[in-house]
Amino acid sequence: MPYTPRKAYVVGVGMTKFDKPRGERDYPELGLEASVKALIDAGLTYDQVETAAVGYCYGDSTCGQRALYQLGMTGIPIVNVNNNCSTGSSAFAFAANAIQSGQAECALALGFEKMAAGSLGSAWDDRAQPMEGTMTQLFEIEGDKEYEVDDFGPFAARIFGAAGQEYCEKYGATWDHIAAISAKNHKHSVKNPYAQFRISPSSADVAKARKITREVTLPMCSPTSDGGAAAIVCSEEFVKAHKLEDRAIELAGLGIATDSVKLYEDKSRIELAGADMSRRAAQKAYQQAGITAKDVQVIELHDCFAPNELVTYPALGLCAEGEAHKIVENGDNTYGGKWVVNPSGGLESKGHPLGATGIGMIAYMALQLRNEAGDLQVKDVKHALTHNIGLGGSCVVTVLKKAPFYKEGSHCKDRFGYDFAREERRMTQEELDKVRSKHFSDYLPPSVPESKL
Template sequence: MAQGKAVVAGVGMIPFAKPGASDSYDVMGAQAVRLALEDAGLIFDDLQQAYAGYVYGDSTSGQKAIYRAGMTGIPVVNVNNNCSTGSTALFLARQAVECGAADCVLALGFEQMRPGALGNIFEDRPSPFDEFDAATEALVGNSQIPLALRYFGGAGLQHMQRHGTTLEDFAAIRAKASRHAVNNPLALFRKEVTVADVMASPEIWPGVMRRLMACPPTCGAAAAVLVSGSFAARRGLESRVRIIAQAMTTDTASTFDSDDMMRVVGYDMTAAAAAKVYESAGIGPRDLDVVELHDCFAQNELITYEGLGLCPEGGAQKFIADGDNTYGGQVVTNPSGGLLSKGHPLGATGLAQCYELTHQLRGSAEARQVPGARTALQHNLGLGGACVVTLYQAG
């Protein structure tokens, strides 16, 4: 039986770290679970289901991590949806609560990563990126460049060619991320950098990408406990933050047949998911106070401004120049520092975004608090592909 909107009762997150500087995935994951339960004022025995997200790990790694926090025989579902894995776990947990399958559900994301560029693990079978590689080769070439950089750098290059965007615009996004991350004790990089610093960083694709425009490989974990409104009322739980709309999309034919690198990297998935969420909630992008979006590269943050409708197509350059993406502007984007500064442990990212936005809507984000934040949007993208857009409101 439907139970109304899911309540975010508790969130937990550990500081993100460089590969080799973190605990193992199971230790990190269990720590995030304990923190989320503590934040909710619950114990492990209260959980009725769990969804555990990770990309790089063997089957049932979710059980390995969750068992460190408790073993009560509940269903544990392992989730892998590339970089949108954490928010996919959140999507499933929210569905379980709203449809009445459970009253108290855990969404967990963790990742123990290796240094260096992302790549395929299994080389003896077709890659899920074969079609993406073929489209990218036809549009931008440069097959010697690592996979993710080639995709998003190519999308940024197309935006530059189409709209006159400059490298300095991308550098301004990275500089903004660093200013926000200074106030986030859980972020990997907390040093402020300027546009000049970003432009002076090593060139990894001439005319297209500087090193500081790319997020770093990162290890970490984050979790959320979702409950029904009736469960929250019975237990006297924190219930101000609710998920009022959520949508997941995957690729359509336009990803490959539009001859458009921005669509190859998920622009249409983003736009479709955002449109569904806005329609479901009866609001528009101008109603948002704060956004955590998937800035795996500064180029993708800029493209996503337009995909989410924060500004018109071709309007991102002005949006940045006017300061409409930061404090005092139209909407604060990535107050956490985003993936660029906070780090990007693939399975944990979506739940780290949930952690940030929950604190923003509670008014407990301390020095990075967005004044008067009541409505928050989360955007988490995984190539291959899936996009999850989640809308939260404070009650």
């Protein structure tokens, strides 16, 4: 008989502010704060966590252990994950799989990043780069164009900018549509206290800003960021045993995909930006959830660069190929439209600490479904979707909904003592002591000094 996985439920979420890399906070502090907040939201201690998956891209081999040992050296499995920009959601999927497979009743998904300022780069110059094939393909495709193949700009921005340019050439859209997407996301972030940027440039401001590539301007780009995010995932039995029905959000669908041969066979700049893996991951997630895109109300979409939001609309089934710019024209990607896409401000505004991004998306959507998203709240949310990609390639799409046994109860402000969605605060020593292991705290490694809490 075919195997039917158990259902997994998100019962606690936590985040730090996503901020400009300044060297002020190290990853153990970012990871600890996000985990503490998720445990407080769930009303649990670290003793109840049976396994953890930790995502980060920039760091040594056991940074997850370094961060979580501060909560107690309980001996649980801790697995570290690196999957480029989809690292956070890959860690979340790992934690969810532990629940679905019956290996654990309660799991922690954690992601964090301490990044260097400026464009993304590799720490290695003595080995093959994972993106060699994609960049070579881009040079080959653009070699016949009137512009030079050695055009300026960081490689990731060039790939997504080229995808946007192909969409405009094929379907009659303009870069004004892409500028409008960027302006929309920045406008959303003004109400997000966790966002790196809280400014609202107009579409015209976005269009005339400094060029980063041939087409992409600075406000269309996600910044490098420091930050952390965490989620507690558990089984239905665990939810009911600990009376967590008032915060249980079901993982209704989970789709994971890597690149297919379309990446190279189609000679398409849109495909080089990961459209096919987005397409297939979304199809899997919708099928598991038993819904279509029409049943979704709110989406956190991987807008590392504004052109990617445009080319991803059809990949997620929001429209037919070639009609993505009509969603922009009709205002169907913001409050009052068919969907609210990136109410958080998206990667362009809220920031993009690679390891934290995907789990941060889960956190925002869990709050939306619990009607606890504060000033970002979308009306009547039944299904929420997250989309997180990493070139090279990895894509994770989730569909979330309230658990069928969900019961209205406490609000996150009851658990935190303040409205978590409307006010960003750093963790306190009291909060750390509340959730730290009660049975394995005889020895703890050096933690964040109380003076910094």
